[in-house]
Amino acid sequence: MTRRLKAGLLGYGYAGATFHAPLLNATEGVELVAVSSSKPEHVAQDWPGVRVWPNAEALLDESDIDVVVIATPNDSHFPLAQAALRAGKHVVVDKPFTLDAAQARQLIEEAALAGTMLSVFHNRRWDADFLAVRQLLEDNSLGRVVHFESHFDRYRPQVRQRWRESPGPGAGLWFDLGPHLLDQTLQLFGLPQAISLELAALRADAQSDDWFHAMLRYPDKRVVLHGSALAAAAAPRFTIHGTRGSFTKHGLDPQEDALKSGERPGGLGWGRDSRPGCVLLDGVSQPFTGPAGDYVRYYAAIRDAILSGKGNPVTAEEAWQVMSLLELGKRSAMLQCWQPVPDGLQTQAS
Structure with a gap:
């Protein structure tokens, strides 16, 4: 019998x-065997038969668990990942990886010493719209890209009582949505030369940033990354201009909404985007x-x-680069000036 990965x-x-x-x-060959939660009744209702523990320590003591997935508030990622690595587990951490690049680097070193895998859940590499963008750029359909703009706009005018919108470490929209946009950009273009970021809290009673506008400087292009919690009419998700043509795409990947509504992955049409992008070449527009x-x-x-020794889909080094850019962005916003990306950011990750 083929061994299953127990999570x-x-x-x-x-x-x-x-x-x-x-x-x-939904992943073949993977079994969710235990969850730690302060609300065990919710877990039991959704996943009968899965063991439920009141705290992380009890779960980490389970000898049959191969990989631990950390989906807790941002400020707990580092201590919980550290504890899981020291318990000899492989580890997946939800984004953002940690609160800062130094914590990320320490976890990388601990995983290397433990001989275990450490990965970060940058799931939006598998968004339908991003996969379309990758295909366009790999095919060189637009020619040389000179302007790349990526928006993640939402309309949530009411500030909610939750840690993501609190004034604490790791809160705010830049740390919530910035990691997605930065990771996608690094996948396409690699590290920039410099970053400039502006942050704002625009909603009434906002306790952390709910708007950001970042610019990334490359030798031959400019990249704009933007996020807002107060955009009733969202801008295009992607706008790309190249030497041969342009691409625009409205709407977000459908998977999050499908999961929120209770759908399970793998059904007919799963992940299919009902809103195609638009390519404009030689004055002719086509979906x-x-x-x-x-x-x-x-x-x-x-x-x-x-189980098979194949490549880590999102390495901790890649996530460390994202953390470093998040930090540089915060420094840029504080000092109100461009921040150069140090050469060592590329050297350590290569």
Whole structure:
């Protein structure tokens, strides 16, 4: 019998219940065997038969768990990942990896000493719209890209009582959505030369940033990354201008909404984007849709990395680069000036 990868999940809030538990369950060869949660009744209702523990320590003592998935508030990522690595577990951490680059680097070193895999859940590499963008750029359909703009706009005018919108460490929209946009950009273009960021808290009673506008400088292009919690009419998700043509795409990947509504991955049409992008070449506009999105591919790759020695789908070094840019962005916003990206950021990750 082929061995199954046994997973334990720390945290059953929004990320754990909406993303990780359903995705782990939907991945062939992976079994969710235990969850630590302060609300065991919710876990039992959704996943009968899965062991539920009141705290992380109890779950980490379980000898049959191969990989621990950390889906807890941002400020707990580092201590919980450290504890899981020291317990000899492979570890997946939800984004953002940690609160700062120094914590990320320490976890990388501890994983190397333990001989275990450490990965970060940058799931939006498997968004349908991003896969379409990758295909366009790999095919050189637009020619040389000179302007790349990526927006993540939402309309949430009421400030909610939750840690993501609190004034604490790791809160705010830049740390919530910035990691997605930065990771996608690094996948396409590598590290920039410099970053400039502006942050704002625009909603009444906002306790942390709910608007950001970042610019990344490359030798031959400029990249704009933007996020807002107060955009009733969202801007295009992607706008790309190249020497041969342009591409625009409205609307977000459908997987998050499908998961929120209780759908399980793998059904007919899963990840298919109903709103194709638009390519404009030589004055002629035509729709363009890439492959279907599929977050399950992340956990399938985690399974293969642990059980078969294949490559880590999102390395901790890549996530450390994202953390470093998040930090540089915050410094830019504080000093109100461009921040150069140090050469060592590339050297350590290569």
